[in-house]
Amino acid sequence: MITMKLKYVCPFCFAEHAIGDVEFACDSRMICAQRDPSGKIVGVPGAGEPDKKMQEYKHLSQAPLGPHHFRAHKTPKFSMPDSAVCDWCRQVSRTRVCPSCHNTLPSTIDNDEAMIISLIGTRGSGKSTYVGVLIHEMMKHLFGPFHGTFQLYGSEDQREYRTRFEDYLYKGQPIPQTTTHLTGNTMTENRPILGMLKMQSSGFFGKVKPKMLVFFDSAGEDWTNMDTIQVVAKYVAKSSGIVFLIDPLANQHVRDAISDDASIRASISADYEPDSDPTKVINDVARLIRDQNGLKESQKIAIPVAAAFSKLDVLEDKNLLPPGGRLSQPSPHVQRGMFDDTDADSVNQEVRSMLDRWDYGSFINTLDMNYATNHCFAFSAYGREPASDGTIAPPIPKRIEDAMFWLLHLNKVL
Incomplete structure (x- = not known):
């Protein structure tokens, strides 16, 4: 039909x-x-x-x-x-x-529904680095085993990606902080980046199915400033999926377990701010989505949410991951050429256990209470810590595809 x-x-x-x-x-x-x-x-x-x-x-x-x-x-x-x-x-x-x-x-x-992916997180959680490396990996490596390709949509999207992400990430420099929608008393544009994902269906006469992916990267300050929240909310309320990034170095229990001050200084959000608490932000996002979409407080939000720890390499280097767990292993989806539900479920449980151990139980409860479909992930976009002078080697990401693949799987694309 x-x-x-x-x-x-x-x-x-x-x-x-x-x-x-x-x-x-x-x-x-x-x-x-x-x-x-x-x-x-x-x-x-x-x-x-x-x-x-x-x-x-x-x-x-x-x-x-x-x-x-x-x-x-x-x-x-x-x-x-x-x-x-x-x-x-x-x-x-x-x-x-x-x-x-x-x-x-x-x-x-x-004739095609665009899949809008909203990236949310507090300042310093690595949203821009995440989307910059993710798009690079999607264009170069991730979809070949799935009989698919991903390319940025037009010349403007290619220019935006190059100037906002690639010119920094793959030339040895960290990406500057995303600019907030509010500069002084003036609202500014933060243009989404569009890409075309084409997947070929199985069978002798396999058809090519195009899907427009739209990446919206909001600044961390946008979720702590009431003057900008309403601007950003309309973007998020139309999303097909939300990736909510959590900086583990903003957690006091993690910082207490790390004695290397350089690792802590590498996180801009290491100095805890109440307005940047992930439980508060994810709850504020839920309230705004309900307001935009006319939902009652008793109704759970249908937009799937992938809650992802950034800086997995730091957690692994400091022996803060479960011994022998899935997070210490490479992501299996590309190697298998199909989405691995078992791996995603195991990663979800491991991350939830760490969140609970680090006194983020309220975040888990808020996530489950507000969003009907959610999963927890962890990744490293750089794959290693920056050098002491702040420069970075070309990224070698770990599990950066997991959250995106899960959203594509839920949307029947992957």
């Missing part, structure tokens, strides 16, 4: 629209000029027009000049038009844009 898609969610501003509610950007900007009702040219060819929608999206002080935007002459109710004629220059455009923010929509927006 084929289900007709009646709505879509913009992967940039996360506004929801009816399937036929779409605008177009003129593809012939160099010759496009405004016309009066009689058809006479009254504008300057190539000048475009101020884009107030993009101004609002990027929180700019003035509207940037962009192409002319328009709608199809006839808007179908149960499908999305794939082209329209510009009312200025009479040329056909196939560039569909979101009517709320004017970002160019992915080509698969009308």
